[in-house]
Amino acid sequence: MLDNGDLRQSFAGDVYNSAVYLKRCFKQFDTALFTAVGNDKLSQRMIARLDEENLNTEFVFKHPDKTLGLYMIETDESGERSFSYWRNDSAARKLVNFLDDTLVNALNPEDVMFFSGISLAVIDEDTRERFWEIIDTLKDRGLKIIFDSNYRPRLWSCVQEAKYQYEQALAHADMILPSVEDLQPLFGVGNPEELVAFCRLYDIEEIVVKDGPNSVLSSYQGQQQYHQIIPVEKVIDTTSAGDAFNGVYVGARLSGKSVDEAVKQAACAAGVVIQFAGAIVPYDHFMKAIKA
Numbered sequence: 001m002l003d004n005g006d007l008r009q010s011f012a013g014d015v016y017n018s019a020v021y022l023k024r025c026f027k028q029f030d031t032a033l034f035t036a037v038g039n040d041k042l043s044q045r046m047i048a049r050l051d052e053e054n055l056n057t058e059f060v061f062k063h064p065d066k067t068l069g070l071y072m073i074e075t076d077e078s079g080e081r082s083f084s085y086w087r088n089d090s091a092a093r094k095l096v097n098f099l100d101d102t103l104v105n106a107l108n109p110e111d112v113m114f115f116s117g118i119s120l121a122v123i124d125e126d127t128r129e130r131f132w133e134i135i136d137t138l139k140d141r142g143l144k145i146i147f148d149s150n151y152r153p154r155l156w157s158c159v160q161e162a163k164y165q166y167e168q169a170l171a172h173a174d175m176i177l178p179s180v181e182d183l184q185p186l187f188g189v190g191n192p193e194e195l196v197a198f199c200r201l202y203d204i205e206e207i208v209v210k211d212g213p214n215s216v217l218s219s220y221q222g223q224q225q226y227h228q229i230i231p232v233e234k235v236i237d238t239t240s241a242g243d244a245f246n247g248v249y250v251g252a253r254l255s256g257k258s259v260d261e262a263v264k265q266a267a268c269a270a271g272v273v274i275q276f277a278g279a280i281v282p283y284d285h286f287m288k289a290i291k292a
């Protein structure tokens, strides 16, 4: 990340960020990350980082000759971000090649599988069909499929390609955590209500639309509800706000909380995260702040 002209290196990525915040708030859940890294020092440091966050690294595969993808985030005065990527040849692109039946069988029906629009953009194009086959198998086994709509146009070769993959995601998902900003360029939805109406065309049990400091709109089993967000006065960096929200929301729902309770807990965590620079708030500070 670029911070007042200085480069700071850390490990992040939307699904990783969500996993970190889920695990921090809900220690009882075994939270595993599916990805591929290299055999180099940087990859080893990333695995050590996952260990520090108590994430399960059993499904972090090691590619023999590739390594981590790089990206850089620049943040403006209002906390808004812009991205640069060097990830065309990353090990993570090859993830699907590592996902065999042993893995599918290792998961339980009560598990959930969470992926994002960035996961879809990053995996090799010629492995996407296999990815959907795996998701179908997991769904048949009873796992819930959760999709975060994170849309980064520059990671896709064209809008049509992204649109097709997002349609697949919506057709498979049991829960989605989208924003208008992500789905507007793909499906023309102009506000949260239009987004929910559009997603109702699919068989999605739970839809939770995030909208920065504005109310969250949820639709669970067809019941629509608004949840007020208390705006944070001094936003430092919005990186990972949605990711933290997602991780904590999913953890709260898995531990039996209602949609409203889960939104409150998720919004509290996201509110803490945007008052810090970077995706991952230091552990002690985060834990203290969410209890305050």
Ligand code: AMP
Pocket: 179, 210, 211, 212, 213, 216, 229, 230, 231, 232, 233, 235, 238, 241, 242, 245, 266, 267, 268, 270, 271, 274
């Ligand atoms: P976003 O991805 O920007 O829609 O934000 C995700 C979540 O982060 C929102 O649903 C809020 O819970 C929280 N959030 C984002 N911006 C703010 C803000 N300015 N004040 C308080 N909470 C925010």
